[in-house]
Amino acid sequence: MLEVCLLGTGGMMPLPGRALTAMMTRYNGSSLLIDCGEGTQVGIRKRGWSFHPIDTICFTHYHGDHISGLPGLLLSIGNADRTEPITLMGPRGLETVVKALTIIAPALPFPLEFIEIKEDIFTFQQKGYCITAFRVNHNTPCYGYSISIPRAGKFSSEKAEVNEVPMRIWNKLQKGNTVEWEGRVFTPDMILGEERKGLKVVYCTDTRPVKSIAENAENADLFICEGMYGDDMMLAGAKDKKHMTFSEAAVLAREANVDELWLTHFSPALVRPGDYMEEIKKIFRHVNMGKDGKSKELVFEKEDEDGR
Amino acid sequence: MLEVCLLGTGGMMPLPGRALTAMMTRYNGSSLLIDCGEGTQVGIRKRGWSFHPIDTICFTHYHGDHISGLPGLLLSIGNADRTEPITLMGPRGLETVVKALTIIAPALPFPLEFIEIKEDIFTFQQKGYCITAFRVNHNTPCYGYSISIPRAGKFSSEKAEVNEVPMRIWNKLQKGNTVEWEGRVFTPDMILGEERKGLKVVYCTDTRPVKSIAENAENADLFICEGMYGDDMMLAGAKDKKHMTFSEAAVLAREANVDELWLTHFSPALVRPGDYMEEIKKIFRHVNMGKDGKSKELVFEKEDEDGR
Numbered sequence: 254m255l256e257v258c259l260l261g262t263g264g265m266m267p268l269p270g271r272a273l274t275a276m277m278t279r280y281n282g283s284s285l286l287i288d289c290g291e292g293t294q295v296g297i298r299k300r301g302w303s304f305h306p307i308d309t310i311c312f313t314h315y316h317g318d319h320i321s322g323l324p325g326l327l328l329s330i331g332n333a334d335r336t337e338p339i340t341l342m343g344p345r346g347l348e349t350v351v352k353a354l355t356i357i358a359p360a361l362p363f364p365l366e367f368i369e370i371k372e373d374i375f376t377f378q379q380k381g382y383c384i385t386a387f388r389v390n391h392n393t394p395c396y397g398y399s400i401s402i403p404r405a406g407k408f409s410s411e412k413a414e415v416n417e418v419p420m421r422i423w424n425k426l427q428k429g430n431t432v433e434w435e436g437r438v439f440t441p442d443m444i445l446g447e448e449r450k451g452l453k454v455v456y457c458t459d460t461r462p463v464k465s466i467a468e469n470a471e472n473a474d475l476f477i478c479e480g481m482y483g484d485d486m487m488l489a490g491a492k493d494k495k496h497m498t499f500s501e502a503a504v505l506a507r508e509a510n511v512d513e514l515w516l517t518h519f520s521p522a523l524v525r526p527g528d529y530m531e532e533i534k535k536i537f538r539h540v541n542m543g544k545d546g547k548s549k550e551l552v553f554e555k556e557d558e559d560g561r
Numbered sequence: 562m563l564e565v566c567l568l569g570t571g572g573m574m575p576l577p578g579r580a581l582t583a584m585m586t587r588y589n590g591s592s593l594l595i596d597c598g599e600g601t602q603v604g605i606r607k608r609g610w611s612f613h614p615i616d617t618i619c620f621t622h623y624h625g626d627h628i629s630g631l632p633g634l635l636l637s638i639g640n641a642d643r644t645e646p647i648t649l650m651g652p653r654g655l656e657t658v659v660k661a662l663t664i665i666a667p668a669l670p671f672p673l674e675f676i677e678i679k680e681d682i683f684t685f686q687q688k689g690y691c692i693t694a695f696r697v698n699h700n701t702p703c704y705g706y707s708i709s710i711p712r713a714g715k716f717s718s719e720k721a722e723v724n725e726v727p728m729r730i731w732n733k734l735q736k737g738n739t740v741e742w743e744g745r746v747f748t749p750d751m752i753l754g755e756e757r758k759g760l761k762v763v764y765c766t767d768t769r770p771v772k773s774i775a776e777n778a779e780n781a782d783l784f785i786c787e788g789m790y791g792d793d794m795m796l797a798g799a800k801d802k803k804h805m806t807f808s809e810a811a812v813l814a815r816e817a818n819v820d821e822l823w824l825t826h827f828s829p830a831l832v833r834p835g836d837y838m839e840e841i842k843k844i845f846r847h848v849n850m851g852k853d854g855k856s857k858e859l860v861f862e863k864e865d866e867d868g869r
């Protein structure tokens with residue numbers, strides 16, 4: 254199960270009831286955060302989640318509304334007695350920005366490990382997550398993130414038999430390990446069928462609607478996309494400020510054939526994003542407005558009778 | 562009238578409903594902030610106050626819970642179209658800390674002016690406020706602040722007559738100006754009686770209860786003091802971490818003969834500060850628990866019949 258929570262859905266500045274941008278996932282005991290605006294800590298507490306298991310923090314870019322909550326969050330993670338490293342990931346400049354901000358969090362009890370993304374697309378495996386960062390189009394280097402949980406193929410006794418795999422190592426192979434046994438090397442594919450559909454969440458803000466987004470969001474279970482402006486009349490402003498209207502996000506969701514779209518990163522001037530719901534549903538039916546604390550549990554597809 | 566609002570009352574980490582430490586005053590169109598923890602911006606919005614008139618920001622010290630909200634606040638003040646300078650004031654290191662934090666607020670439309678306090682006591686006049694910073698005792702250099710609004714003496718027609726002050730310059734003199742008129746220099750004291758009782762708010766966190774606090778808080782209209790721990794059993798911890806218990810703050814208030822004490826900067830473990838109210842009232846009767854948004858309007862004492 255992959256749990257997803259929008260901790261904050263505001264762009265630019267925090268409002269009462271609308272913290273700045275942040276999204277968190279939990280999978281197999283490891284928490285992952287994308288962006289960390291002011292209010293992220295309170296959002297985590299409101300959701301009832303913990304600071305300690307945050308292993309990974311990804312940044313789309315370094316505008317204040319996406320990272321201002323970081324030094325406070327790191328202090329709170331330290332107060333939760335974490336000593337294991339935290340991996341931080343983001344565009345060039347990450348280490349410089351984080352080291353400047355942590356002037357007020359000088360003695361953290363855990364190390365920070367930095368991954369600065371230079372490529373247009375970059376994939377990284379971390380604690381069971383497959384994280385792909387893809388370049389988008391904002392007024393500063395900015396990345397969207399695809400967070401996926403791959404799912405191995407089903408166990409096949411036929412393949413195990415054909416490949417003469419001893420039963421006592423089946424379990425280890427099913428867990429993805431390569432096993433050496435009585436002079437032979439066994440790999441997981443020797444007992445497993447084809448890889449099955451996993452889970453995929455794509456998070457994308459701040460950007461114009463570019464091709465890389467639809468490509469990377471393809472067939473996602475959940476596509477979380479910025480919608481700075483609800484009104485199509487704001488398109489010129491959206492182009493100028495390198496943001497999107499709700500309609501543009503909905504077109505991306507349709508192109509990418511995602512299961513569900515959540516809009517987030519609302520302009521402070523956009524008091525009731527829900528007012529635009531009916532219009533946007535005409536473009537893409539499976540749209541929901543994000544709001545602080547909005548959560549979902551994604552589960553692997555059910556198998557047929559003989560599935561495992 | 563001097564308006565006071567506790568924007569946040571939490572120490573260490575923000576909680577739902579309890580933002581980190583910050584206090585704001587408004588007087589004569591100029592807003593002054595002491596400390597700026599995460600949540601300060603939202604506190605200002607909830608109170609219905611504006612970002613634009615914030616002329617002065619004082620810091621007690623630079624632990625994260627007292628300054629983490631600064632870069633976001635500065636961005637929001639910028640979005641409120643301020644171009645006039647903002648004066649920042651705090652212990653040594655102010656400029657270094659602020660310049661590091663504002664890496665995520667790089668193009669502010671107003672200049673920042675820095676006053677780094679090196680003395681044990683330092684007084685500064687700013688926009689009608691008389692600000693006195695006094696050294697307290699924490700595990701890093703830390704200051705308390707006395708914010709006072711002085712009040713000139715009453716107009717005295719007898720003095721004006723004795724000093725032969727022409728009636729047409731009375732008004733200018735009453736406003737505190739020195740006036741040259743027909744070759745003579747006139748000063749406000751030539752038409753005013755003795756200075757009257759003004760208004761005084763004293764703000765003090767994080768610190769052990771030291772003598773400088775009672776001295777500087779003497780006869781304050783409002784004394785806002787840290788109370789990290791409610792339970793007297795926490796005294797050893799308070800000494801170790803250089804904080805105070807409620808009782809210690811109440812003893813200071815009694816010594817300083819203040820009109821009213823508000824407690825603030827509560828430990829995250831202190832869920833219901835009000836539980837200790839009755840006990841603390843035995844030490845100092847005029848105590849109130851701070852909470853986010855707690856406000857008061859302080860007004861000059863009423864005059865007798867012939868007062869102006």
